[in-house]
Amino acid sequence: MSQEKVEKYKQEKVHRKENVEKAKRKKKREKLIAWIVAIVLCAGIGAAVGVTIYNEYQAQLAARPNYERDEMILSDLTGVLEESEEAAEETAEETAAETEAAEETAAETEAEEETAAETEAAEETAAESAGEEGTLEE
Numbered sequence: 345m346s347q348e349k350v351e352k353y354k355q356e357k358v359h360r361k362e363n364v365e366k367a368k369r370k371k372k373r374e375k376l377i378a379w380i381v382a383i384v385l386c387a388g389i390g391a392a393v394g395v396t397i398y399n400e401y402q403a404q405l406a407a408r409p410n411y412e413r414d415e416m417i418l419s420d421l422t423g424v425l426e427e428s429e430e431a432a433e434e435t436a437e438e439t440a441a442e443t444e445a446a447e448e449t450a451a452e453t454e455a456e457e458e459t460a461a462e463t464e465a466a467e468e469t470a471a472e473s474a475g476e477e478g479t480l481e482e
Contacts, residue, residue, distance in 0.1 A: 356363070
């Protein structure tokens with residue numbers, strides 16, 4: 345067993361420079377990989393923050409009024425047209441509903457008048473037939 349240890353020690357001594365160089369290269373490679381990962385993470389976070397700031401800036405620019413237009417419609421800027429269009433739509437819907445209700449009421453009235461006319465005609469016919477019976481009996 346001690347002979348094996350001696351042989352192993354001799355092998356290590358012969359290849360010591362190579363082993364030390366391999367260990368140094370491995371450390372350097374690990375440090376380099378760690379730095380690359382850290383840089384990529386920082387760049388990713390920085391890019392995300394930069395994109396967010398840029399998008400907010402673009403939103404602010406879009407919210408500003410455009411003074412380069414030839415015509416300015418102040419009612420558009422205050423939202424009056426949108427409100428009046430909504431009100432017009434609501435009024436049109438109400439008018440349509442009222443018109444339908446009026447048409448239904450008119451149809452019911454006509455039906456009642458026709459029923460009343462038919463009832464009167466039936467009464468007149470009954471009275472005439474009763475009158476004819478009275479004249480026939482005499």
